[in-house]
Amino acid sequence: MNPWPRRVLTTILTLTVALATLAGVAVAGAVVTTRSMHQPVPTRSHPAASTAVPSTGPGSLAGDVSGQNGRRLVVAFVVGTGGTIASDLLAPYDIFSSSPAFRTYVAAADAGPAPLEGGPAVLPTYTFADVDANPALTPDLVVVPALTRPSGSSEAPLRTWVTRQHDDGARVLGVCTGSLVLAATGMLDGLHATSHWSRIHALEADHPRVHWVRGRRYVEDGSVTTSAAVTSGVPAALHLVAELAGPAEAQRVADLHPELRWTPTETTSIAADHFTGSDWPVGLDYVMPWFRPTVGVALRDGVGELDATAAFEVYSQSAAARTVALGPGDTVRTQHGLVLLTTRLVHAPHLTRVLVPGTRTSGAFDARLRAWADNRHLAVERLADRSGPDGPGGGGFAAALQDLADHTDGATALTTAKMVGYPAGGLHLGSRHRSWRTVLLGILGLALAVLVGRAPVALARRRRPMRRAEDSREGSVSPASQTRGSA
Template sequence: MSPVHSGLTMPVVRRIGRVLLGAALFLASLGGICAAGVTTVMGQSYPLSDQRPPARGWPAPKAIPGGRITVAIVVSNAGSVSADVLAPYEVFARSERFAVYTVAARRTPSPLSGGLHLLPDHTLEEVGTGAVSEPDVVVVPAVIDPTGTAEKPLREWIAARSRYGARLLGVCAGSELLAAAGVLDNRQATSFWANIGSLKRNHPKVRWQSGERYVEDGAITTTAGITSGAVGALRLVERFAGAAEAQRIGSALHYPGWSLGGSTAITPNHLALSDLPYVLNAAFPWWRPTIGIGLVEGVGEIDAAAAFEVYSGVSFSARAIPISATGTVTTRHGVVLLTEPAGTAVPRVDRFVVPGVRGDLTPALASWASGRSLTPELPGGGRRDGEFGFDPMLRDLAAHADSATARTTAKFSEYPVGQLRLSGAGWPWRPTVIFVVALAVSVGVGMLTVAIPRLLRRRTAGTVSRSGRGGPGTTPAR
């Protein structure tokens, strides 16, 4: 049936086509802007390291004491979540009953979320050949591409440790790496709340649970999002070293709501309209502030992780740049972190915050800050008695960004905030304004399918009109 007989004339068909094309251009434009924003955020959150070994080589890993319960913290060379790695590390390392080391496929600078880099202590091969002690516990964090080809050696190594009898602790989305390694089949497990749906589809043999801080099934423990790794590690401290040791460490850490033998149930999270700040900050990062994170020798692992997760790794509200006196920092319990050395090569920063410091700043960092007219700040006014390391960071985020972003950051870190008083702007206006501008630009791009044909018709009509009036040498009609 012809367009005329069907009631659709050619002008109508063309008009419908222009509308559909305009809608496609609008979506492509807005989607392209958002994709560029997310790419920028991820590139700054997991930056590639150009730091080469010093002339004397990387610092030697600390010795692994004998006669202790050995814990291996897995690190991906492509990128891991900071708190998934560092929080359990600190929990176990606070006890002399445990010997803790980090392990990766290669001993090269490995990105941690938020802009940090870690130098692993040992390699998978060293453990596999017996050069390094077999672990009694393996901690598996969230990594960038858990099912990708590049992580196949890591998956195989984890499966082998499970066969050899190691206890596995999957933190947050680290459970996806465990599932991909095949060790969760026919077991109960949990994960980061936003991933549960896709995990059920992609790994149907696993009995996924929601609303639990951690789930134990045989020799495998899995936890909810990011900060839950500290609670999962405390549970394993209790299992391996006893209730008194877990109580001692847990009381010193002050994780909100934790108690020895307490309930594992937590309020299940779901996507909601209040999560919009997370999307806005991730998709529209332009003109966000750059924060220098001053790291000093002996900084607590949780303090360091909290700074990079809260500002950059989860909230995306700022770009975080690690800065130290020399370019490397050894944390309180021996993790080697790589930073920008304080000097002229450090990019411009808008603020300079120093987490976990109770005394004076080191002279090198103080001098560098003074030369840049920066005032070193303790995030959130510094950690108060009875606070976990994330509390001052979330207070600082609310005060300098907005409280909505701070609450969303806590939610996506699966961290309680009932104990916090968050004050600051109520909404992330910078990314909201950029979103409105991007929306207007995208609407303009979509309208081109209407504007261009109209412009062409006007030009054609003008040309016809001029030719109809005649030109030089013609005789006007009488």
């Protein structure tokens, strides 16, 4: 018999099983990584959130700043029941809340803690029913972050509420893939809109009535504004502050975060990004999450929302480490009044190190954190932007990306900056350090795939001599039996 067909079939079987095994390992890793982005929501009771109060610190204007018609404009941020992208919510919330021209709050379908993907859970300020029952809370602007299940039935109440507010005259800002939520309502039909660069191709197929735009930080069409990747929600928010409260007020708010380098005349044009071969470190981190470090992010009362979310977002997008929100108690209240759920220091899991966002100190907690970290032999690092003078907030995404580069490598930090849409020019992301954890795991995964792929062939080869032996024994017995039979 010609051995070539058998060899071809054997090779095809080996490759098929090996690739299936490798794909299974990658899928399992991706599931683990995705689940780790959702920090568990504690079931214990929490104090009710209160209406956020604009900052009255040194950065505020001496006089009142009014929005349209001489009154403070109401900005409602919605959160979903199944998960909301933390940075899409917290970063723009910081921007609008930093101006006394706006009154901000977070609204949800129910009053329970709302899970944030890539960050700690948040307590909504009001429910949709609360807002509907109080005319003073009627929003002038609704901010829609990206949701984990944007078109799912569980988020139908949110989509209905946002649509009704828009129909009643409210402006709408969709942050990143918050555009998926808006597209699902039909609100974007016939309009120009943008979204995260990695999703626009699919959106063009799913929602052909929308004029999807690439290469723009944000797109405004009538009363609806949509922004590109994650951090683009910040310049989009500043643009709306400039429109509604004036360019001077928008510049004042931007100056609270000098690392943004924002001005009212800044262009909306950006690179039309796409995945390239140089993004492989983040891809490998995403599918090989085992044995990765766990980083504690220590939050305290008064922390800025943008600073608080930056480290969570950067490390969740890079998949280089798992993050845990730490606090002196079960909750912390941010600079502008949001209540975030945290893990007490005494209940913290095993950690690799601890990051402290923001440069403002909080005496007693800082001392307690330092003592606790020293007892555990943990390094405590403050996140501060090294590309320029430290702003009041401590560097936000710039500092987080620099920290990521220091502990992984420049390629990982650059890919992560691309994923979150942060302009990396001027940042010090040239670290050559590289963790070999994912590389070794990748090699082990390939080795496992090869072994599993060759297993059927090895078993077949092992059975072949056994069959030959059995056939040989049967052949030696058969003639004797025939002889006895003839006698």
